[in-house]
Amino acid sequence: MTLTMKYTPSDFNPGLCDFLDASPTPYHAVASMQTLLEDNGFTQLHEADSWGQLDAGQYFVIRQASIIAFTLNGQELVSSGIRMVGAHTDSPCLKVKPKPEKVKQTLLQLGVEVYGGALLNPWFDRDLSLAGRVSYENAQGQIEQVIIDFKEAIATIPSLAIHLDREVNQNRNINPQLHLPPILAQVDDGDSLDFRALLEQQCRQQYPDINIGRVLDYEMCFYDTQKAAVIGLSADFISSARLDNLLSCYIGLQALLAADKTRPALLVCNDHEEVGSQSVSGAQGTFLQSVLQRLAMNTEAYQRMVEQSMMISADNAHAIHPNYADRHDAEHGPLLNKGPVIKTNANQRYATSSQTSAIFRQLCQQHNVPVQDFVVRTDMACGSTIGPITSSHIGVKTIDIGLPTFAMHSIRELAGSQDAVMLCKVLTAYFNQK
Structure with missing residues (x-):
């Protein structure tokens, strides 16, 4: 069944909950994504096969519990670059x-x-x-x-x-x-x-x-075994296991499916982020780099393509908890249902730069989506994502963003029921951006 993107929580969140329930492991998450891609006309490629010069179309490739899906429209990649979104399939x-x-x-x-x-x-x-x-x-x-x-x-x-x-x-x-x-x-x-x-x-x-x-x-x-659910007196929250980071995987996939295919776009969902990404299918591995090199066909074209490209690393952000507000920097405490969060760290635990954050802020403004900021307290250690790993490994300009979440790394986490559709709207616009 071909999915039509609808930017309302009541239409979007049931599919999200079904995806979360069907994906208890990274392998199941990739299988769920594969089904959605095939239902929407994407063709599977295999790393062991010769790809040659791919025609305009929609493709995906799987390496263990990681998946890359992309669309090509016949444009020269050296001049257009690729709009990329990255997330991860694993959870504690x-x-x-x-x-x-x-x-x-x-x-x-x-x-x-x-x-x-x-x-x-x-x-x-x-x-x-x-x-x-x-x-x-x-x-x-x-x-x-x-x-x-x-x-x-x-x-x-x-x-x-x-x-x-x-x-x-x-x-x-x-x-x-x-x-x-x-x-x-x-x-x-x-x-x-x-x-x-x-x-x-x-x-x-x-x-x-x-x-x-x-x-x-x-x-x-x-x-x-408790299923994902929309909860709260006014259905304000999504409660589920593995929101970190299947929430971003599903949003990124829906944005790729909803994009108008007028420019090259790519989604990568890596395994093993929660344990450092250093594996054959992790962000420190060769998966994304090898796919991009095969699309570019030669080393110089690859470097030129990467220079014209951008990566949005989407991983969850810590919402300010009403019972533990002192654990946040007061000026940088994201709220549920108030839009996606730009994550910044002076020590490069996040890959955000002023250039990439400006691009994302402008996109949000153009599509009437509010945007928030997260910076960890100066006296606390900061976590990290696939953003800095991918940025340094590939050499692509990158921003780290995410949706506000409570209870990250718990067996059951909590996010806002309105935030997912807002981020999907922005990522779809990003994939369509000329």
């Missing part, structure tokens, strides 16, 4: 270890490792499921991969009762090794679980037409 979570099976006090648990800078307290007392990618051996002895999702709540991490920790509300310390293994079932003495056999069973259930052999390995993570 609990990943299952290679030898995870544990049985304690007749309870079956799985050992987990914390991925990224997760806020751990909210993971307790949640209905958890499992999703991820599985590598298996087929009947011919070849290794293939599928993505799976148990969907149902199959696990939980119970809190310790306050009666056994009277200081819990003043000083709760979480030891990830000891306190985070989720409970999956109660078993009889001597019983256990072969986790790979469980994954094999799930693979066969989800893919009955595929000859699934022995499961060799996996990348599986737990996630909260």
Whole structure:
């Protein structure tokens, strides 16, 4: 089904919520995006194939849990450049270890490792499921991969009762090794679980037409089964897991689909931002650079194209919290539902410059979208994004922006229900900009 962009929250946010629910892992997020792209006429390219000189059209390419989608209109890229938007597909979570099976006090648990800078307290007392990618051996002895999702709540991490920790509300310390293994079932003495056999069973259930052999390995993570929702007395908020940064992925994709295709445009969504981006599919890898080089065809054309291009790095921004307002610089505290945020840092933790921020401000003004600013308190450390990595690696002028969010890196985050359509409007105009 071809999607028509509608710039109202009531039309935009249901699709956003569906995307968030369908994307419990980066692999599922890329699969969701692939479906939307194919439904809208984009053609998949493969890195192992020869591309040659691509005709005007719409294309995408996938590298593991990262995806690049772009449109070409026949213009010479050395003179037009490419308008680019970047985001990331991963979120903090609990990943299952290679030898995870544990049985304690007749309870079956799985050992987990914390991925990224997760806020751990909210993971307790949640209905958890499992999703991820599985590598298996087929009947011919070849290794293939599928993505799976148990969907149902199959696990939980119970809190310790306050009666056994009277200081819990003043000083709760979480030891990830000891306190985070989720409970999956109660078993009889001597019983256990072969986790790979469980994954094999799930693979066969989800893919009955595929000859699934022995499961060799996996990348599986737990996630909260509570669905994304628009909440609040006046439907002011979006509450969901993985808003950081699937919110930006979805907005960037919808803007690319809604663009008028009159100039070259590109969306890149990288994996592994939450752990430093240094991977084959991360922003520090070669994915974006190699795609751009193939589009330019030669080194000089590539350099000229990059000089004419621009990148908007879209990642969430810290909204000023009413209960913790002192954690913000008073003049730079973004508010929910008051528009996208320009993120600036003197030490280049964000890639924003006066040149790129001026371009973005003008775009917002031209389309009646309010714009806000975020600068971290001078006495606090600043986070970062794919913006500085991409800017330095590719050599493209870049701005870091995002939408105001509460509870970043929690198992459930909160954003404004009006902000997504405002940013989509601006990014669509950016892709169309001559």
